[in-house]
Amino acid sequence: MEISKTYNPAEVEDKWYAYWMAHDFFKSVPDEREPYTIVIPPPNVTGVLHMGHMLNNTIQDVLIRRARMLGKNACWVPGTDHASIATEAKVVAMLRERGIKKSDLSREEFLKYAWEWKEKYGGIILEQLKKLGASCDWSRTRFTMDAGYYDDVINVFIDLYNKGLIYRGKRMVNWDVVARTAVSDEEVIFKDTRSRMVYVKYLVDNGQLTIDNEKGQGTGDKGITQSKNYIVVATVRPETIMGDVAVAVHPDDERYKHLHGKNVIVPLVNRAVPVITDEAIDKEFGTGCLKVTPAHDTVDYEIGLRHGLPVIDTLNEDGTISEAGKVFVGMDRFAARKQAIKKLEEDGLIEKMEDYSHQVGHSERTDAVIEPRLSMQWFLKMRDLSKPALDAVVSGEVKLIPNKFINTYKYWIENVRDWCLSRQLWWGQQIPAWYDGEGNFVVAKTREAAFEKLRMQNAECRIENIKQDEDVLDTWASSWLWPISVFDGFAKPDGDIKYYYPTSDLITAPEILFFWVARMIIAGYAYKKEKPFTNVYLTGIVRDKQGRKMSKQLGNSPEPLELISKYSADGVRVGMLLCSPAGNDLLFDESYCEQGRNFANKVWNAFRLVKGWTHHPQPLSKGEGSRTDVTPEKNQVAIDWFSSKLSSEIENINDLYSKYRISEALMATYKLVWDDFCAWYLEMVKPDFVDGQPLPVDSYTYNSTIEFFEDILKLLHPFMPFITEELWHLIRERDEKDCVINAEWPEALPSDKNIIEQFELFKEVVTNIRNIRQQKNISPKTPMKLALVKNKEPLPEWFPRLLVKLCNVPILIFGNTYPGNVLPFIVRQYEFHVSLDTTLDIAAEKARLMLELEYNKGFLESVQKKLSNERFVQNAKPEVVEIEKKKQSDAEAKIKAIEEQLGSL
């Protein structure tokens, strides 16, 4: 059978994914085993796979596959999030392309389009995950707007309302003028923005008064005191001037004391407003005067409340100036800003303008500049509800990995503010509040239930006149129930949830620590009296090589599916993990995927080698036949060594997994396979050729090698599920259900430290000899002769025959050297000579030895210095002193040997 020289992943991947599915290997049903559960962070239903998903889901799949192999009942629940704002925006855009305006549609019509969209595009991202190899239990796929899920969200809302934790009120909220909805504090991104600070004159109402506005009155550099009948207010939002209802100064500000209680004229609209005093004013900022616009600024709103000021809302929900603004009505806020400046200039009311850089809130979804806006919304009181979620993380009941996020988390919870739950959108769970049109409202699940309640407040109320709240809930008010709802935890508290909850690990991005993780923990304690998961693994952000976040706009993100077709799913998975240290951002580069692909190919070729062996069905006894150069005795060392090495590495790998150092676990596996297994083990046991034919391999060696290979496939499987499954079936005849996906994770047997140590010595000798070949330009095919000249302890008896195998150099002489030219080298306390046919460059050799001598003398000196330091000998631990003493004697021996060599030259 001819096996391709390179691994061809395309058909292999589809074949095995279908095979796993057909055999229900991803499916989990509760049983007597220990559960291992992951709920996927549900991607937006409109989403397409990006590199962040690739990383996140690769890690989840690695963990779930390993758990499955460890004999746990592994359950990975997939699904999607309805993502109200994002999806609604996409549907609106799609309708606009078709010439349909959202405003022309009824709610029902719009939702019909939205659901059509969801049915058509909603599954794309999940299909893409399958290409990556994600072993989710697809039969459990959930969507946050599924009927049952929808009910859970509504029921929780009603419950929280009944407990007095949800209230409705007119508050200052973050308003997204593009999406025309309120958004939560977490959805506001502050960005450094350059604006113009405009210094606007507000004339004092009483023409008699003169005010001095200059700092350092009369003594400043200008030397001139100007008297003015105005005060100057600094603002970056002159378009809000029409909403001004006062000018505030600090009560202690000497500059303005004479104005307390006076009126000033608001420009543009010529309204007289009082000068008030408030502690909240920063005397140092701007001119120390604040224009008070309660409708459009949080601070101003609070000042307004304290002083009983009116609220003039000059903005429409789409960000245009409202009727109440009186001027620039209907104009967009930014156009109005320009116009206001122009008008103020014309009126001579601008003192000066400055460039000003500050943080401005933008909508996470639409990137529109957020307007603080007063509006009627629903809020959830967070303080008491979040208390258990704080304790859980602080006590370590829920672990954050890496734990540097604990501080951030703590700070957020401790300072959490009430959560604005309502969104002025249609796509989402509609708020179950009902109004009778006369100022009464109730919260109830159905119209009928609402009617019953409303009748208590308003006997006249008629069922056909009551109206449900138009708003929907924030998306996160549904996804915070994800770990409970995906198991029908509300509807069937004694069902699957009992088995799977709390889930094991949550793998997600730190960006949504507050949005989602914190709130899931809150909901978990509120509704299950228990944490939703034990470990939260926070992945880094995928960036490009220049450290920029990958984004569509920058166009710096590779297309994941193209990467997969180029480098194979296994290659890309390995590539993602190679560059993702735990908890740090990763600078992604395609070359990592190339490395992953090359690694897959290496494994493939190791298989080709083993597959090409012919082997005797029975172990051969010694001396049987002439072609039995390869005997079990000869390979015993290699087998013993690798067996020990394998076990100690399994231990190491398990330890790394337990610390969630996935990238390092991969690297340890990589080196075990590439270096230990391929470069050393296989090189030692592979058969020699006689007459162009490889000698048969004895069955003991053959079977051992196959078993090692199988263990290696198991260790590789979480990282490279496809190639390992393919090889699992090629390497041995299997039953239909015998797959690596459900094979048992290899056990670390007791390993022989001694043989591992001996082998390290062996490797050093081999490297030295190969180095000499390289230096002297001697082909590996040319046999060389080696002498062991000096040794304190005997070499393991197997050295000579394995040296022949690996570097074509037998040790022929012990305790003596060769006549003629020899090249010496020292490994630990052993001195070797290689016999050379070529003449030796004495001068060069002397120079080399002198260098080595000098170096060792310096080293010895530093060790002696340490040992002659009394305080070191007294204070250091005895074993440390012992080590230093050993270093001293080794160095002395080495120096002596070098000197002897120099003498003999």
Next chain:
RNA sequence: GGGAGCAUAGCUCAGCUGGUUCAGAGCAUCUGCCUUACAAGCAGAGGGUCACAGGUUCGAACCCUGUUGCUCCCACCA
């Protein structure tokens, strides 16, 4: 403005309670090899004042202080 974290080879990172081989890995680089598993490979080599400056200690990449540079989080300074 407040807080957190980071700074180790050209790149990405390890380095766990200060003390094993005068600082490790992978990739990249350089040199020699198409050696019948693999050139997506083999063999070998080079490469670091552990950001900077002080301090503690017999001993510091590691602990302390300061400086510089980067990143992230939080925050209503108009």
